[in-house]
Amino acid sequence: MDDDVLTTLKILIIGESGVGKSSLLLRFTDDTFDPELAATIGVDFKVKTIAIDGNRAKLAIWDTAGQERFRTLTPSYYRGAQGVILVYDVTKRDTFTKLENWLNELETYCTRNDLVKMLVGNKIDKDNREVDRNEGLKFARKHSMLFIEASAKTRDGVQCAFEELVEKILQTPGLWESSIQNHGVQLSDNEPQRQGACGGYC
Amino acid sequence: MAADSDPESEVFEITDFTTASEWERFISRVEEVLNDWKLIGSRVGKPLEKGEYTSGTWEESSQEISFADFKFSITHHYLKQESAENDGRDELEEDAYPLAMQDLLCINNDFPPRAHCLVRWFGVREFVVISPGANCEAIISESKCSLLLSSVSIALANTGCQVPLFVQIQQKHRKMFSGECQGPGVRSDFEMVHLRRVPSQYNHLSGLLDIFKNKIGCPLTPLPPINISIRFTYVLQDWQQCSWPQQPPDFDALLAGEVGGVEFGKLPFGACEDPISELHLAATWPSLTEGIVVDNDVYSDLDPLQAPHWSVRVRTAENPQCLLGEFLTEFFKICCRKETTEEILGRSTAEEEGKENSDITQALSKLTEPSTAVPIHKLSVSSMVHSARKRIRRHRRVPESPLNNDVLNSILLYLFPDAALDKADVSEVRPPQQSPDRQSEDYHLYNQLKSCPSDSLTHRLALCICMVNFHHGGVRAVAHLWQEFVLEMRYRWENNCLIYGLASGPPDLRCCLLHQKLQMLNCCIERKKARDDGKKSSSSDGARDRSRGAPEGAGPEGAGPAEAAGKSWDSWSDSEDEFFECVSDTEEMKEDKEEAENRSRSKPEGRLQPHGTHTLLNTQEPLYIPITQEPAPMTEDLLEEQSEVLAKLGTSAEGAHLRARMQSACLLSDMESFKAANPGCTLLDFVRWYSPRDYVEEQVTDADGRVEVRGELSARMKIPGNMWVEAWETARATPARRQKRLFDDTKEAEKVLHYLALQKPSELTRHLLPCVLHAALLKIKEEESAEDLPSVRSSLQQISSSASKILRHPNPEFKKLEDVISQLMAVEAVIARARSLKAKFGVCGGEREREEDGDELERFVSSLLEEPEVCVSGAGRGPAGNVIHKLFVSSQRAALLAPMEEETLRSGGSDDRKAFPDFPPPAGREILLRTCVPRPAPYSKALPQRLFCVLMRDEFRLAGAFSSDTSFF
Secondary structure, three states, rough: OOOOEEEEEEEEEEEOOOOOOOHHHHHHHHHOOOOOOOOOOEEEEEEEEEEEEEEEEEEEEEEEOOHHHHHHOHHHOOOOOEEEEEEEOOOOOOHHHHHHHHHHHHHHOOOOOEEEEEEEEEEEOOOOOOHHHHHHHHHHHHOEEEEEEOOOOOOOHHHHHHHHHHHHHHHOOHHHOOOOOOOOOOOOOOOOOOOOEEEOOO | OHHHHHHHHHHHHHHHHHOOOHHHHHHHHHHHHHHHOOOOOOOOOOOOOOOHHHHHOOOEEEEEEOOOOEEEEEEEEEEOOOOOHHHHHHHHHHOOOOHHHHHHHOOOOOOOOOEHHHHHOOOOEEEEEEEEEOOOOOEEEEHHHHHHHHHHHHHHHHHOOOEEEEEEEEEEHEEEEEEEEEOOEEEEEEEEEEEEEHHHHHHOHHHHHHHHHHHOOOOOOOOOOEEEEEEEEEEOOOOOOOOOOOOOOOOOHHOOOOOOOHHHHHOOOOOOOOEEEEEEEEEEEEEEEEEOEEEOOOOOOHHHHHHOOOEEEEEEOOOEEHHHHHHHHHHHHHOOOOOOOOHOHHHHHHHHHHHHHHHHHHHHHHHOOOOOOHHHHHHHHHHHHHHHHHHHHHHHHOOOOOHHHHHHHHHHHHHHOOOHHHHHHHOOOOOOOOOOOOOOOOOOOHHHHHOOOOOHHHHHHHHHHHHHHHHHOOOHHHHHHHHHHHHHHHHHHHHOOOOOOOOOOOOOOOHHHHHHHHHHHHHHHHHHHHHHHHHHHHHHHHHHHHHHHHOOOHHHHHHHHHOOOOHHHHHHHHHHHHHHOOOOOOOOOHHHHHHHHHHHHOOOOOEEEEEEEEEEEOOOOOOEEEEEOOOOOOOHHHHHHHHHHHOOOOOHHHHHHHHHHOOOOOHHHHHHHEEEEEOOHHHHHHHHHOOHHHHEEEEOOOOOOEEEEEEEEEEEOOOOOOHHHHHHHHHHOOOOOHHOOOOOOOHHHHHHHHHHOOHHHHHHHHHHHHHHHHHHHHHHHHHHHOOOOHHHHHHHHHHHHHHHHHHHHOOOOHHHHHHHHHHHHHHHHHHHHHHHHHHHHHHHHOOOOOHHHHHHHHHHHEEEEEEOOOOOOHHHHHHHHHHHHHHHHHHHHHHHHHHHHHHHOOOOHHHHHOOOOOOOOOOEEEEEEEEEEEEOOOOOOOOEEEEEEEEEEEEEEEEEEEEOOOOOO
């Protein structure tokens, strides 16, 4: 079915409850918006195949519940992810303030420290913005993350966000290549003795 | 006349190439190669710097040429130098002789530690060599040698090349070369003599000088001075004064019981034999004048103690036997085996297991007979099972068992130090006191390697498995120890004894899977323990509930609770259900009302603490946060399974719904706890606590025109039929302790124990391999920190990094794991060498009072490890020289069995000859003679002449370069 797919990537979506994680995912996979999407319980899961620079990649995207109680459950699924999307709501400052906690949790539970991180400020279609774009940029720069503002409702920035993330992951071969060539360890700087050379008297 | 001139001109104009011989074609080929390499004309180069032959970069290029059907390879060797500054000036001096001839007299690069043999013998910085090709026979006959040399001579003359050209003759292993170098009006011939034995008349400097003078044939009187450089090499193989300090680990003391379990926690380290096999001391006398030194068969001035220069090189033993490497290799071999534990230990295991079961059955049957109080029950159960285990152990003491009782007990005591406490007071097993987490980088190495903390049970188990594998019977011992370990795990589960040496909390997914499994078992024990403790306290509460229930149940319905009075707590719960089911139809309405009243007035249960600010919307009572069940801990394999199950549901709406339902057990449990803690609450109250962002407040203007704030569910919570509402409707008010368990610790514990019991030795060792590599890395770091070796430190970082990448992979390749082990072995060997050298030089240096000497010796030892040859500052009189001198004296004394009176014999010069020398005869002697004399006639130009002599026990070699004036002969 997907014989020509380069690889399967695992992507997480995390963030405070109600910021629109599931809506972003639904917009990306099904290109629809449901204002009455039910609150996520535990983790949810969607699959989509996209083409980036001629490479086809299959994305397994894990959507998580943001409630405090579920945070003792969902980090178990962080393992093995190559990319992660941290979402905040630009109209609610505390969802931005809590991002630091989500990053700490990410650092604790993800076993690889070279995964690609993206920061998404959602709900830019609303009028009552509380978090300025520059604040998001500053946060992303501080934590070496990709950054984009988006709206799951109006479709702005959603496709671009996922594509940028995947492109970045593919540029990091150590993240998704199964076999890594191991270079031998050099114990001394001396070059091997050349043929015909004499160590001492001869 | 006219007829004669015509035929002559006709013949003269014709060139007939059909008559060219193979020899001529060979010469042309050589000339072509010399042209390709741009070796035509005079060579320019800067004067050679001191030691440049060793520190500089040598280049070479090679081509193939043929003489008829005989193949040769022609190779150009040269020292890479920056372009000379005085190009113009050198070009003007047409009479200057070739650069190679100037190199013959240069004294800055005598006896280079590492160089091509022709560089060492002739001292030239650039040369070309023609050698027989691979698989070609040697040039042995005199006529063939002469033919080749003639070809060289013609090619050099035709092209004007001034680079020396050598031809390799005789067998290759003899390294015999002849050659020639041509310049304008000058020429150098390179000749070589190679004999098996040293002729007696030429065994000293005086004889060699005679050869040199005769060869030069200079008629001048007096003869110009001859420059002499001499180098003697002495070999030390017998380390008498500093015997190898490393001793194999002594396990007899362990068996005797003198050493407790401490030894199990240490990996062995170091080489069993001295990794330094030889020390070569080179004593050098540079630039002597002929008259200064005397060396003949009756007397010699060449005492190494008086030599101005000393240099030392060490030769290391190939593949020294290192303990840590052997441990790792033997451990790794088990990873590749396929037998199960039962296959390894044989049928006796099955029989023993049967008896074990019968023993436990008997113990339990005995316990059920008497009717005694609960505390006696508890104590009896523990003691009976404990004694049963003791009997099992005694029974297992058969010759077939790989581990005898003493070893096994020591190991188990090391693994479980709390077992001693266990015997003292069974009912009060204290939880293990966790050692404080160290913030060091080494402590967190287990994250990278997916191993486990170095102070954990799994780490200790890995070390013990490694040790019993190496010393106590290999894979059978491993299987036996693992069997005992699994029994201990089951004992702790059945007796609520927490496992010592595991951090509390859910499994740490950053550790190896075995560590996670043990942590999971500890979680089960912890839950079971808490539940059993909670059951005692809740029994009295239950009793109060029963007494309070009796009055309400007076009358015909009162029979239910009365019947349940004699049953246990669980039975009481069932009785409650029966009570409600006995409601008669006629009184249904009445009972419903009573039930409603009871519910509204029922006592809240399972409260943790007040929320603080919120109150219930309907009743205005404070909102209480309930005691909730903790979520189920998971190991990575269970998570993998669950992820696959969730993923297999697909991405349809139906799949998403099922996925949410499967994960709603936790939510439902929390809702039930919330209802029990907050009678009269609504979903809105729950959401305010559980998901605050789904509680939306808006301002509403009532009929009187006043503005008030009213809270409502968010839009997504109001969706009809959504999972949250559905769960809320389903939830019954039940405190956490009476709910169905989210985490069935009984089932999970059995799963873990089953998993442990099924492990084959190879599977077990594969689980523990990250821990063993982790321990090995820590051990090497510990050993290296005492030695301070920068190269080892950087190697360790590379090994850690590569091991981390390999071990993170779900199924690491065995080949790559073998590579990691090989690298660790190599590092161990390097440290062992450093330790050996420090023992030889540092221990003797320690005897000295001066600190400066110690520092100098440290630097000297470090150089010995890094460089092929190291100069000894101060030669025989410096601190290192003194140590070396003592080493040789000790070796000589041991070899010759000389008496101690030797010291008294050093009084006079005449007595010195009678005493044994401090040094053995030199293993090799190299003598370099140089001069500049006119040749062949007195009126010829003075040109460099050079003779390099090598004298060894089985070899005598003379390499001479003799220059002649070809203009005035």
